[in-house]
Amino acid sequence: MVRVATHLDAIAAELAASDGAEAHARLADRTIETLRDIRDAAGPGDWAAAAVPAVRSHPIGALMQDCPLTRHAFARPRGYPGDAGLLDLIYHHPDAGDAVAAAGAAGRAAYAVTAGTAPCAAVRERRRILAAAIDRAAAERPGAAVLAVACGHLREAEISAALRAGRVGRLLATDQDRVSLALVAEQAHKLSPAIATRRLSVRDFIAAKATTEAEIGRFDLVYAAGLYDYLDERIAARLTRKLFGLLRPGGRLLIGNFLTGLREEAYMDAVMDWQLLYRTEAQIRAFAAEISEVDLAGIHYAADSGACVGYLELERA
Structure with missing residues (x-):
């Protein structure tokens, strides 16, 4: 030892x-x-x-x-x-x-x-990537509907040009944390009337009891950035299928997950008590395992600039 x-x-x-x-x-x-x-x-x-x-x-x-x-x-x-x-x-x-x-x-x-450190720089870059995804959805589909899963404080909304300009028709921010949702609701008054909140957990999405199309609608963009770092493979694949099912034709699902091999992983584990499920590109691509190829118009994977986070984008046919 x-x-x-x-x-x-x-x-x-x-x-x-x-x-x-x-x-x-x-x-x-x-x-x-x-x-x-x-x-x-x-x-x-x-x-x-x-x-x-x-x-x-x-x-x-x-x-x-x-x-x-x-x-x-x-x-x-x-x-x-x-x-x-x-x-x-x-x-x-x-x-x-x-x-x-x-x-x-x-x-x-x-x-x-x-x-x-590189992982923290990757989190800040992730915020910019999410804001850019919102802006892209609004540019391609004026009045776009967006779903943020495990939204936290929804800080990407603060730097989305489309949201501030009123080009997003609806942004539904969901999280299991009541404190986070309360802050998002408070900030929505300053940012955009398009933002609404709803308390939903991973279990809610998978069970689909409160997340059917009739309940929350369908979306042009669905994203979950930091959530998958805590989900096992089985739950991740099931959740991906459920979120993909909430997309309109041509809509996109964006998922991020930290990659293996980070220099800071041991410090995060031992000193911060912050454990993530680090994955390879193949493991991230496997999130789409339960989605039929017939329903997929496109699948794209890319790592961020520091090779810390891998992003999977799925487009619905």
Whole structure:
């Protein structure tokens, strides 16, 4: 078994020999890199059973909780990982400003590193990709109907030119989190009268009890960006079929999922307690396994600019 304490003690010694915010920034970067090496050396079994508990009990693990992004992920204030408040910290959204200010100089220095990592950059790019998808749908179909699944705070709406210009006829924002939906409803008054909210979970969509065409209509664009990172393969395929069925002819379903091989995966797991289901391109393409080829007018896959998130776009015939 890899001696976790030995590696982290070395980082602690470096921190003790330094001072100021710059030292905490180096601490964050060194911790991310060291944990990746530890996980690679330990293997899956020893990593989960011994290494992760050792990291969390080490003083370095506690020091990294000064970072507001790390602390929010670990605390899970809404009871589940990857909530909309965490995304606001990644977006550097003004609504997260108080949490960042309260972190102190050391915490903010660490946050500059963690929020600057490739996965966080990918989340910010994902927001732009979603906004662009809304704009494209509205350009191709004026008055387009859009469905956002697991919408969080719907921050992509804030940067959608089409939504602000009134070219979107309807945007139904759905989530299981009442707090997120309340914020979206409040912001809708400022952004667009096209935005409406509805509390729906993955189970609701799969069961189709409250998500039939008669209940919520059909859409030109349906998207689910961060949701699939938490769904097993069976549920992911079933949900994809259900969401695809809500499309109008020629409509598109857009799904994102984090890819395997991220440098920061070990840090997210051990220090942030933020576990995702990382997938390959083939596994992401398999989301469409339950959809008949007869109904598919097109299928397109692309990774983002940093090769962190893979996107699957399905077009209905």
